[in-house]
Amino acid sequence: MVLASCSTAVLGLLALTGALHLAPFAALENLSPHWLGDHTWLTLPAAWPATALLAFGTVKTVSLTIRTWRELRTAWSTAGGPESAGGLSVSPDSHPYAYALPGRRGSPGRIVVSAAMLRALDPREREALFAHERAHLTGRHHLFLGVAHLAATLHPVLRGLREPLAYALERWADEAAATAVGDRRPAARAIGRAALAAHQHNRRDADHPRTVLTATSGPVPLRVSALLQSPSGTGPSGRRSRCVIAVALLVCLAATTDSAMHAADDLPTTVEIAQSDTASY
Structure with missing residues (x-):
C-alpha cells in the first residue's frame, strides 16, 4: 500500500x-x-x-469502493434473517457455500453458511469449518484483502500479490481451525469436502462479496496437503532468508517513500522561486 x-x-x-x-x-x-x-x-x-x-x-478506485460497499450491504441485508443467531447465519440455499462476513458499526461479524454446505459435512467437520471462518473474522482478514485490492487498483503491477496473499490468509485460518478442533485431519477433511461440494455444483463463487474469503477458495489441494503434514518450525537458515527479504523490502519502500517526499517538497520550492522571480521581473 x-x-x-x-x-x-x-x-x-x-x-x-x-x-x-x-x-x-x-x-x-x-x-x-x-x-x-x-x-x-x-x-x-x-x-x-x-x-x-x-x-x-481514480475511476477504478471509486468503482471498486462503490462495488465493494454494494456487495457488503447486500450481504448484510440477507444475512440478518430469522435463521441468524449467535454470529451464525444459515441460508436455505441449495448451493454449498460458507464465508466470513465482516461486521459493520462495531459489530464482530458473522459466519454465513448454506444449508447445503451443512448437509455436506459431518459434525466434526462443521466445527472445523466454523473455526476456519471464525479465524477470518478475528484476524480481520478482509482488511488485508481489501488493502491488497486497493493497492493493485492503484498500482497494476501489484496484482500478482493478491493470490499469494489470499492463499496465506487461508492457510492462517486453516491452522487456526486445526488448533481449535485439536486435530489436523478433520480440518483437512472439512476443507476438502467443502471445496468438492461447491465444485460439484459447477458455479463460480458469486454467493459472497469479492473482498471476503471462503473456505473453498485458493489452491485447495495444497492447503489440504499442508494440513495433513505435521507442522514444522522454520529453521535458522529459513529465518535468515526471511529477515534478508524483509530488510530488502523495507529498504526499497524507504527509498520509494523518500523519492516521493523529495519530489513533493521540491515542486513547491520551485513554484515559490518562480513566483518571486516573476515578481522581481
Whole structure:
C-alpha cells in the first residue's frame, strides 16, 4: 500500500508539474512557465500519460469502493434473517457455500453458511469449518484483502500479490481451525469436502462479496496437503532468508517513500522561486 500510494503521488506530481508549464494554469499561480526551467520537452510528454494513469486509477478506485460497499450491504441485508443467531447465519440455499462476513458499526461479524454446505459435512467437520471462518473474522482478514485490492487498483503491477496473499490468509485460518478442533485431519477433511461440494455444483463463487474469503477458495489441494503434514518450525537458515527479504523490502519502500517526499517538497520550492522571480521581473 505504501508503494501504491507513493506511485500515485508521483503521478499527481508529474501531472501538476506539466499543468504548471501551460500558460492558463501558470497564470493561476501568478508565475511564468519560463521561470520553471526549460524542461518542457520532457515535462509535458511525461505529464500527459501521468494524468491519464492518475485519472484511470481514480475511476477504478471509486468503482471498486462503490462495488465493494454494494456487495457488503447486500450481504448484510440477507444475512440478518430469522435463521441468524449467535454470529451464525444459515441460508436455505441449495448451493454449498460458507464465508466470513465482516461486521459493520462495531459489530464482530458473522459466519454465513448454506444449508447445503451443512448437509455436506459431518459434525466434526462443521466445527472445523466454523473455526476456519471464525479465524477470518478475528484476524480481520478482509482488511488485508481489501488493502491488497486497493493497492493493485492503484498500482497494476501489484496484482500478482493478491493470490499469494489470499492463499496465506487461508492457510492462517486453516491452522487456526486445526488448533481449535485439536486435530489436523478433520480440518483437512472439512476443507476438502467443502471445496468438492461447491465444485460439484459447477458455479463460480458469486454467493459472497469479492473482498471476503471462503473456505473453498485458493489452491485447495495444497492447503489440504499442508494440513495433513505435521507442522514444522522454520529453521535458522529459513529465518535468515526471511529477515534478508524483509530488510530488502523495507529498504526499497524507504527509498520509494523518500523519492516521493523529495519530489513533493521540491515542486513547491520551485513554484515559490518562480513566483518571486516573476515578481522581481
